Amino acid sequence: MKAHLLIGAASSGSGKTTFTLGLLRALKNRGGKVRPFKCGPDYIDTRHHKEAAGFPSVNLDSFMMSEQHIRELYQRYTSGADYAVTEGVMGLFDGYDAMKGSSAEIARLLNIPVILIVNAKSTAYSVAPLLYGFRNFYKEINIVGAVFNFVASESHYSFLKQACEDAGVEALGYLPKQADVEIPSRHLGLTLDEAFCLDTFADRVAELVEKHVDIDRLLALTACRPDTVSPVSFQEERQSSPLKISIARDAAFNFAYEENIRFLHQLGRVTFFSPLKDSTLPESDFVYLPGGYPELFLSGLSANRSMLQSIRNYAEAGGKLLAECGGMMYLCNDIKSSEGTSYPVVGLLNQSATMEQMKLRLGYRTLRYQDHILTGHEFHYSRIESQEEKLLSVATAYTAKGSPVDTPLYRYKNVLAGYTHLYWGDPARNQWFIDYLNGLI
Known part of the structure; x- marks a missing residue:
């Protein structure tokens, strides 16, 4: 440089x-x-x-x-x-x-x-x-x-x-x-x-x-000197495997960490799809639904019934799926707009997400799930509506300073979903992700 x-x-x-x-x-x-x-x-x-x-x-x-x-x-x-x-x-x-x-x-x-x-x-x-x-x-x-x-x-x-x-x-x-x-x-x-x-x-x-x-x-x-950046030894690239990975990417779902996506490319063949425009999921061993702006595309997402059914069928058959924030909302029964209009979505998580009475929730999160530590960041204005049969979180969540916080991580069959934008690009800290893909958690 x-x-x-x-x-x-x-x-x-x-x-x-x-x-x-x-x-x-x-x-x-x-x-x-x-x-x-x-x-x-x-x-x-x-x-x-x-x-x-x-x-x-x-x-x-x-x-x-x-x-x-x-x-x-x-x-x-x-x-x-x-x-x-x-x-x-x-x-x-x-x-x-x-x-x-x-x-x-x-x-x-x-x-x-x-x-x-x-x-x-x-x-x-x-x-x-x-x-x-x-x-x-x-x-x-x-x-x-x-x-x-x-x-x-x-x-x-x-x-x-x-x-x-x-x-x-x-x-x-x-x-x-x-x-x-x-x-x-x-x-x-x-x-x-x-x-x-x-x-x-x-x-x-x-x-x-x-x-x-x-x-x-x-x-x-700000000119660089030869010793400016300390030399490091790179991790050896993983060999590609037959793993078929599908990632939602369109105007509604697009909040993803670059290195997370790169890591998925190391694990197999990555295909991007649009929950707004495509009719069905690609053939998949793992599906990633990142966050984004689903609340701004509720009509289109709800109307694409073939995609909703395709995702539901995949998950019900035991397919591995990770959904974060807006992706998690998309898996609920419905999402309510800020005006209170309800739009049916995938229906895997028996709860409703709403944009009514928006209030910002944000901060670093540490999730303890089984024997694993997951780290990430929470940032959203939506909330999950209170209900009689509340879905229980499978993890305990903490702030960056170690204080308990009610940020959930839901598990349904092989689906993991929650408000936290998780990071798994670091080989030193992503054993939880590898174990999840291998069916060990």
Whole structure:
């Protein structure tokens, strides 16, 4: 690589994603091979990275992954690349337990230089102590420069540059305050907003980055040295087997971790199918129903009765099926829209999911199932309706700090389903998944 960097921020809402998309597209437009990464468990930003960079984005998450796995991922996906751009999560030092799980932890582990994005709205020289604090708080990471967002004018930026100089952090430019570089809500159907085109948005932000940010200086400050990424020995690739794997992928189901899918490709032949458009399941030994936006396609999903029946027949015959979040909702008797309209779906799980009275549930989850530990992340607005004969969870669930939480994992025949987006791409932590596929749990 020529350069690699992590885009951190003082807090959420500073504009990490906007700047990341613009920089990814700008580097791509310059003809460079750029590889995107995302700190933490987010599976929506990674999809946007892929569109901006033209290459899949990979999660780096120290809660769900071992350090060895994170190093292997970074080295494998940056092999042959010119640039690696990692978007941080929340504020730079925000993790699930102080700094644990934070962007700073990933920057330290992989020795990635940090570019700090600072929200300059309603402030000027007062950013100096903020920059000084971030620069000096934790000496095991290297904050090499700052980019400001929501800057009102060149005069405004002059105060910010002075603050940088006095704080010992190099000013690399800014993004001006303007409405056409604001991203709509990403967690409630961004891809379905017909008035918003991510491709056009990435081009627009790339123009602003080229105009107002010194990209050449940014790349010089984040240039790689030969010893930047610690060498690791890759796990030997698994030999392909006759396992036939079917993965739901369409507008309704598309929240999946890149390395999870890659791992499935190692285990057998992967076929993608659409619960919205296809009439039946492909021939399968294992079916994966990831999360997504099923609540926005209820009419189409419910009307595709041949697919509903095909999935039901497969599961009733003992087929192995893993369903997460929206995929789990799809297996219920019905899903109710936010207006209360009920749409019948697969009917394997004798319960109803509803989007009424939406309330966000999110956080890392550890599930103890039999003798296994499963890790993942919960993020949803839906809920399971209370009922007389409540389905019981087969696992006990805990937060990242070990507190009990009522996140369920359901088991019906060989179907596993729950709200947790599970991670099984790490060979050091995925024995549960191998045992499940082999019929041992």
